[in-house]
Each structure stands twice: as C-alpha cells, then as structure tokens.
Amino acid sequence: xxxxxxxxxxxxxxxxxxxxxxxxxxxxxxxxxxxxMLAQFFLSREMSGKDRALTRLDRQLGDLSSLLAMEHxxxxxxxxxxxxxKATLKETQEAAQKSEAEAQxxxxxxxxxxxxEKAQSAEARSQVETLNQQLGALRQQLTGLETxxxxxxxxxxxxxxxxxxxxxxxxAALAQKVQELARYRSDFFGRLRQVLGxxxxxRTVGDRFVFQSELLFSxxxxxxxxxxxxxxxxxxxxxxxxxxTIPADIPWVMRVDGHTDKKQIRSAQFPSNWxxxxxxxxxxxxxxxxxxxxxxxxxxxxxxxxxxxxxxxxEEALKRNRRIELKITEK
Numbered sequence: 640x641x642x643x644x645x646x647x648x649x650x651x652x653x654x655x656x657x658x659x660x661x662x663x664x665x666x667x668x669x670x671x672x673x674x675x676m677l678a679q680f681f682l683s684r685e686m687s688g689k690d691r692a693l694t695r696l697d698r699q700l701g702d703l704s705s706l707l708a709m710e711h712x713x714x715x716x717x718x719x720x721x722x723x724x725k726a727t728l729k730e731t732q733e734a735a736q737k738s739e740a741e742a743q744x745x746x747x748x749x750x751x752x753x754x755x756e757k758a759q760s761a762e763a764r765s766q767v768e769t770l771n772q773q774l775g776a777l778r779q780q781l782t783g784l785e786t787x788x789x790x791x792x793x794x795x796x797x798x799x800x801x802x803x804x805x806x807x808x809x810x811a812a813l814a815q816k817v818q819e820l821a822r823y824r825s826d827f828f829g830r831l832r833q834v835l836g837x838x839x840x841x842r843t844v845g846d847r848f849v850f851q852s853e854l855l856f857s858x859x860x861x862x863x864x865x866x867x868x869x870x871x872x873x874x875x876x877x878x879x880x881x882x883x884t885i886p887a888d889i890p891w892v893m894r895v896d897g898h899t900d901k902k903q904i905r906s907a908q909f910p911s912n913w914x915x916x917x918x919x920x921x922x923x924x925x926x927x928x929x930x931x932x933x934x935x936x937x938x939x940x941x942x943x944x945x946x947x948x949x950x951x952x953x954e955e956a957l958k959r960n961r962r963i964e965l966k967i968t969e970k
Contacts, residue, residue, distance in 0.1 A: 826881075844948070844964075847896075852919065852961040859904060861918040863926060871923065874965070875930035882936060894938045895920045895927075896964040900957035901944045917941025923963055 734741060842849050855867035863871065878893065885891060897916035909915040920939040928934050949956035 826884075846966060846968075848965040850963040850965075851958065852899075852963060853958070855923070855963060856919060859909075859915075861915070861922050863922055868926070871926050872930065875927050875932055878927065878932050878936075879930075882933060890970040891967055892936050892938050892970050893932075894940060894966045894968055895923045896946075896966065897923075897939075897941045898946055898960060898962050898964065899944050900960045901947070901952075902957065912943040913941055915941075916943050919963060 841851075841854070850870065854870055855863055857864055897918070897920035899912040899916045904912055904915055909918070917939065918941070920941055924937045924939045927937060944960070947956075947960045948962070949959045
C-alpha cells in the first residue's frame with residue numbers, strides 16, 4: 640500500500656500544461672491569421688492602387704513610346720541633317736584648306752550677294768510703293784466705276800420707262816391693226832355675201848365665214864365638185880380684191896379650217912376624220928392658189944369632228960358640222 644501510494648504521489652499531471660500550450664498556440668495562430676488577413680487586405684489595396692498606377696504608367700509609357708518614336712525620327716532626321724552638314728562642313732573645310740584665295744573669293748562673292756540682296760530689297764520696297772500707288776489709282780477707278788454704274792442704273796430706269804411707253808404704244812398700234820383687220824374682214828364677208836347671195840348653206844358665225852361641205856365636196860370625197868369650183872371662184876375673186884385693199888403693214892392670213900361630223904371614216908386614204916378634214920382644207924387652199932391668191936396669205940388646218948357647231952345626233956346636226964370655215968386672222 641505504501642508503495643502504491645508513493646507511486647501515485649510521484650506521478651506528474653501534464654494535461655493542464657498541455658491545454659495551456661494548445662490555447663496559447665491557438666491564440667498565436669489566430670493572431671497570425673488576423674495579421675495575415677490584415678496584411679492581405681492592405682496588400683490588395685496596395686495592389687489595386689498599383690494596378691491603377693500601372694495602368695497610368697502604361698498609358699504614360701505608350702505616350703512616352705510615341706514621343707520616343709517621334710524623338711527617334713527627329714533624331715534620325717537630325718542625324719541625317721547633321722551628317723549632311725558635317726559632309727558640307729568637311730567639304731568646306733577641305734576647300735578652305737586647299738585654297739585660302741578661294742575662301743576670300745567666296746567671301747567677296749558673299750559680300751556681293753549681300754549687296755545684291757540689299758539692292759533687291761530696295762527694289763522690292765520701290766515695287767511696293769509703286770503697287771500702293773497703283774492700288775490708289777485702282778480705288779479711284781473703282782469710285783469712277785461706281786459713279787458710272789449709278790448713272791447707268793438711272794439710264795436703265797429711264798430706258799425701262801421708255802420701253803414701257805413703247806410697249807403701250809405698240810399695244811395701241813397692234814390694237815389699231817386688229818381693228819383695221821376686223822374692219823377689212825367685215826368688208827370682205829359683206830362683199831362675199833353680196834357675191835354669193837343670202838343662202839342657208841352659207842353663213843357667218845362670229846368672225847368666220849362657213850361653207851357647208853356638201854356645197855364644195857361630194858360625200859367622203861376631197862375632190863372639189865363643179866359647184867364647189869363656182870363657189871370658190873367667187874371667193875378667190877373677192878379675196879384677191881381684199882389683198883389689194885389691205886395695207887401691206889397689216890400681217891393677215893386667211894385660214895381655211897376643215898371640219899367633219901362625228902361619223903368615223905376609216906379607209907386606206909383616210910384612216911380617220913383628221914385626214915379627211917385636213918385634205919379638204921388643203922384642196923380649198925390649192926384651188927385658191929391656182930386662182931391667183933398669194934400663198935403667203937393662206938393657211939390650212941384640219942379639226943376632224945372635235946369642233947362641232949351642233950352637239951346633236953340628228954342628220955341636220957351632222958350636216959351643220961360638216962363644213963369649211965374661212966377666218967381672216969393675224970399671222
């Protein structure tokens with residue numbers, strides 16, 4: 640029993656010390672981890688700042704690279720120019736070494752060139768003074784031109800007034816000629832009415848004298864009938880008398896207009912009423928020319944069925960629309 644008790648008394652309890660050591664170690668580890676994390680935080684901030692700084696440095700480095708390249712190019716050009724200058728200097732030195740006399744001659748040439756430059760400068764100043772004088776003269780000419788332009792504008796206004804007056808006078812003269820022509824036309828129609836007689840197939844419509852087509856042509860034909868010859872002979876005689884009485888300064892012409900009814904004609908000779916009406920008007924014109932009427936006082940026109948006097952469909956209406964009209968008008 641004593642031995643056993645002594646053994647128990649001699650046995651040492653290490654566990655509390657071990658726990659204390661572990662706790663201390665754990666605190667140290669936690670402290671180290673905290674310091675590591677704190678250092679990591681500051682390091683990341685520092686690295687972020689360094690990244691931005693590196694970015695700025697990269698941009699600056701790029702700018703510096705561009706500047707360096709430009710500087711390099713400038714340096715190369717400068718070196719080339721320097722080399723050229725060195726070569727020139729070397730040549731000059733060699734030339735100076737070869738002959739001092741030549742150097743003196745060059746100095747004299749330079750002096751002469753300087754004198755020439757001075758002379759040219761004086762001449763240039765003289766030319767500038769001359770140009771200033773010429774500029775003053777041009778300004779005086781410009782003033783004179785402006786004055787002349789103002790006078791020309793006034794004359795133009797006066798001419799415009801004269802043109803307007805001439806226009807009014809011309810219009811009055813034309814109106815007078817038109818009135819004279821209307822009087823001669825009225826006299827001609829009156830004389831023609833006396834010659835041909837008062838007949839229903841001959842009538843005056845406004846300023847036109849109207850022949851029914853049946854009086855001059857057979858149905859669908861363009862050859863004048865014998866009765867048509869007789870009627871046109873009287874017309875030609877009256878027209879020739881009129882040509883002798885109208886003054887030469889009145890530009891008149893008798894227009895012969897051919898008209899058809901609305902019935903369509905289609906043949907190899909006359910594909911439509913246009914051709915028929917025009918051919919009849921031309922037949923009248925050619926006959927009048929053969930009877931001595933001046934050709935320059937005649938004109939022919941065809942209107943087909945498109946200028947009817949009567950829009951009806953009756954036989955009487957169709958007959959009225961088949962006609963030859965004579966109209967004395969201005970050229």
